[in-house]
Amino acid sequence: xxxxxxxxxxxxxxxxVAPVLRALGSTGARQTLxxxxxxxxxxxxxxxxxxxxxxxxxxxxxxxxxxHAVQTAQIMVGMEQCxxxxxxxxxxxxxxxxSTVAAAxxxxxxxxxxxxxxxxxxxxxxxxxxxxxxxxxxxxASLLFTPSEDGNxxxxxEGIDPARVHMVGNVMIDTLVRMLPATDSLSVLExxxxxxxxxxxxxxxxTLHRPSNVDDPPMLEQLLAAxxxxxxxxxxxxxxxxxxxxxxxxxxxSRPHLRLVDPLGYLEFLALLxxxxxxxxxxxxxxxxxxxxxxxxxxxxxxxxRPVTVSLGTNTLxxxxxxxxxxxxxxxxxxxxxxxxxPPLWDGRAGERIAGIVTRARACGPIx
Ligand code: UD1
Numbered sequence: 129x130x131x132x133x134x135x136x137x138x139x140x141x142x143x144x145v146a147p148v149l150r151a152l153g154s155t156g157a158r159q160t161l162x163x164x165x166x167x168x169x170x171x172x173x174x175x176x177x178x179x180x181x182x183x184x185x186x187x188x189x190x191x192x193x194x195x196h197a198v199q200t201a202q203i204m205v206g207m208e209q210c211x212x213x214x215x216x217x218x219x220x221x222x223x224x225x226x227s228t229v230a231a232a233x234x235x236x237x238x239x240x241x242x243x244x245x246x247x248x249x250x251x252x253x254x255x256x257x258x259x260x261x262x263x264x265x266x267x268x269a270s271l272l273f274t275p276s277e278d279g280n281x282x283x284x285x286e287g288i289d290p291a292r293v294h295m296v297g298n299v300m301i302d303t304l305v306r307m308l309p310a311t312d313s314l315s316v317l318e319x320x321x322x323x324x325x326x327x328x329x330x331x332x333x334x335t336l337h338r339p340s341n342v343d344d345p346p347m348l349e350q351l352l353a354a355x356x357x358x359x360x361x362x363x364x365x366x367x368x369x370x371x372x373x374x375x376x377x378x379x380x381x382s383r384p385h386l387r388l389v390d391p392l393g394y395l396e397f398l399a400l401l402x403x404x405x406x407x408x409x410x411x412x413x414x415x416x417x418x419x420x421x422x423x424x425x426x427x428x429x430x431x432x433x434r435p436v437t438v439s440l441g442t443n444t445l446x447x448x449x450x451x452x453x454x455x456x457x458x459x460x461x462x463x464x465x466x467x468x469x470x471p472p473l474w475d476g477r478a479g480e481r482i483a484g485i486v487t488r489a490r491a492c493g494p495i496x
Contacts, residue, residue: 368390
C-alpha cells in the first residue's frame with residue numbers, strides 16, 4: 129500500500145490539504161499527517177481542523193514562531209527525524225509557506241520524492257519570502273500540481289520536465305465548494321449588524337498581514353486612514369491576523385470607524401466573504417476565493433502570483449497605494465465593480481485529480 133505523508137503548518141495550508149486527504153483516503157492509500165506547528169493559535173489552526181473535518185495530525189512538530197531561519201531550521205530538524213522514522217513513498221507539501229520549503233528540502237535530501245500542491249505560481253518578486261519558497265520547492269519536487277495554465281508556463285520556462293507537471297485546478301476552491309452550503313445557517317451577518325429586516329447592508333471585508341504592508345509603520349498608518357475613509361461609505365469588517373495585531377498594538381493609530389475583530393473560523397469568514405460588496409486584501413488565497421465567488425477584490429500589492437484572478441476574475445491590483453485603494457473602493461461601492469469568470473478546472477475536483485495522478489504514478493513503480 130502506498131504511504132503518503134502530508135506536511136502542513138500555516139492557516140492557508142489547511143484548506144488545501146483537506147480535499148487531497150479525502151480523495152486519497154478513498155483510494156485506500158496509507159496517509160500520515162504532519163503539522164509543523166508554524167501556526168498554533170486555536171483560531172489560526174485547530175478551528176480549521178474541526179470545521180474542515182481534517183483528522184488530528186499524527187505528528188505535531190510544535191515549532192511555533194521565530195525568524196525565518198529559526199522557524200525553517202526547526203521544521204527541518206523535526207521533519208528529518210519524522211521522515212527517517214516513517215519512510216513514506218511520497219511527501220506532499222502545500223502552497224508557499226516556510227513549512228512547505230523546509231519539508232521539501234529535508235525529503236529531497238533523504239531521497240523521498242516530493243509532490244507540490246499549488247506549484248508554478250510566481251510573483252516575480254524575490255522580496256517576498258513566499259516567492260523564494262515557491263522557487264525552491266518547485267525545483268525539488270517530482271510531481272508538480274498546478275492550479276492554472278500560468279503555473280505550467282512558468283515551470284516549463286524554468287526547465288522543469290513537463291512530464292512532472294500536472295494542471296489539476298485549485299484545491300482551495302474544492303474546499304470552498306464543499307463548505308459553502310454550511311455557511312447558510314450561520315448568523316454572522318446578523319451578529320455584525322449587517323443583515324436584518326431591511327435586508328443585507330453593503331459592507332467591506334478586509335484582511336492585511338503581508339510584512340510589506342503591516343511591518344512598515346507609515347504604510348500601515350496610511351492604509352488604516354484609507355480604510356477609515358472607506359468606512360464612511362460602508363461598514364468595514366477587519367479580522368486581524370496576529371502579525372497585524374502585534375503591529376497595531378505597537379502603534380498608537382487612530383482607527384475609530386473600523387471593526388477590528390479576531391481571526392475568524394473558515395466558515396464564519398466564508399459567510400462574510402460571499403456576501404461582501406467589496407473585499408480588500410493582501411492574501412493570496414482570498415484573491416482566488418473572491419474570483420470564484422464573483423465578489424470584487426482589491427489587492428493591496430504591487431504584484432500577484434495569481435494573475436488569473438486579474439485576467440479572468442474579479443481581482444484588481446491597487447498596489448501599495450492607499451490613495452488608489454480609496455479611489456477604487458469608492459468606484460466599486462458606487463456600483464462600478466469589475467465582473468469576472470471562474471478559471472478552468474476551479475470546479476471542486478482538484479483533489480480527486482491529484483489522487484488519480486499519484487495513484488497512477490505509483491502504479492508505474494517508485495516515484496522518481
Ligand atoms: C505565514 C506565511 C504566509 C501566509 C500566512 C497566512 C510564511 C513565510 N508566511 O505568514 O505566506 O500568507 O502565514 O497566515 O510562511 N502568530 C501568532 N499565532 C499563530 C501564528 C503566528 O501569534 O498561530 C504570530 C507570531 O507573532 C508570528 C507572526 O504571527 O511571529 C507571524 O507568523 P508566521 O508564521 O511567521 O508568518 P505569517 O505572517 O503568519
